[in-house]
Amino acid sequence: MELVTYPHPALLEKTRAVDSFDAELRARVAEMFRIMREFKGVGLAAPQVAWPVRLLVVNPTGEPAADEVLVNPVIKRKRGRVAGEEGCLSFPGIFVQVERAKEIEVEYFDLDGKKHAETRTDFPARVIQHEVDHLESILLVHRMSPADRVRVKRDLQALVQKGA
Numbered sequence: 117m118e119l120v121t122y123p124h125p126a127l128l129e130k131t132r133a134v135d136s137f138d139a140e141l142r143a144r145v146a147e148m149f150r151i152m153r154e155f156k157g158v159g160l161a162a163p164q165v166a167w168p169v170r171l172l173v174v175n176p177t178g179e180p181a182a183d184e185v186l187v188n189p190v191i192k193r194k195r196g197r198v199a200g201e202e203g204c205l206s207f208p209g210i211f212v213q214v215e216r217a218k219e220i221e222v223e224y225f226d227l228d229g230k231k232h233a234e235t236r237t238d239f240p241a242r243v244i245q246h247e248v249d250h251l252e253s254i255l256l257v258h259r260m261s262p263a264d265r266v267r268v269k270r271d272l273q274a275l276v277q278k279g280a
């Protein structure tokens with residue numbers, strides 16, 4: 117597995133639900149955590165490693181105990197709005213303001229196939245909303261404000277050139 121960056125087509129591929137909770141799934145998730153740490157990220161969605169499934173790994177604090185895997189996540193409720201700075205491992209060096217819900221209720225399965233329903237607030241909620249966007253092929257370029265779009269235009273062009 118390798119991290120892919122914008123404008124790699126894998127970032128726009130349609131994702132499918134995970135349906136088997138087996139050793140291969142665990143091995144792939146371990147590899148995703150390795151890549152997330154290598155690039156010092158707080159979250160990574162499967163499409164970012166060219167794997168078109170509905171799965172994400174997050175660690176909003178950097179503490180090993182905060183590692184979490186969300187399989188087939190669904191955001192059931194959103195409350196409040198808050199703007200904040202966001203980056204993305206698939207857009208290295210680019211940071212933009214994105215409006216997100218302040219609090220979310222998210223349902224997901226863990227690696228044992230057990231269902232969870234949890235509430236997340238502030239930064240952890242932002243990380244999950246960003247990663248769930250990836251499962252719908254929604255990227256930073258789709259969320260940024262017109263002002264940010266102008267501000268980061270050259271950086272985006274550089275990424276496109278690099279990927280071409």
Ligand SMILES: [Zn+2]
Nearest residue numbers: 203204205206
């Ligand atoms: Zn991202």
